[in-house]
Amino acid sequence: MTALTPAMNLVEVDARRRVSLGKIATHDRYLVREEADGVLVLEPAVVVSAAQARLNARPDVAAAIADAMDHPERSVPRRARH
Numbered sequence: 001m002t003a004l005t006p007a008m009n010l011v012e013v014d015a016r017r018r019v020s021l022g023k024i025a026t027h028d029r030y031l032v033r034e035e036a037d038g039v040l041v042l043e044p045a046v047v048v049s050a051a052q053a054r055l056n057a058r059p060d061v062a063a064a065i066a067d068a069m070d071h072p073e074r075s076v077p078r079r080a081r082h
Contacts, residue, residue, distance in 0.1 A: 026044075029045045029046070030042040030044055031043045
């Protein structure tokens, strides 16, 4: 048995097996997984668009964008189309 410490919070499931994180939740979304011993682990999650996920999967593109932001003097002005 684990003793409750000041860094721990006790939550109870309701009749529908739900818990309220109330004041202890610091994020809006979490991924949850159950460990083999029954421990539930909540990991903060962020939802991104499919386009952003594709960009995140391309470190070369992210590096090129970061480089362009670090060196705006190399930018090429674009003329507006009419």
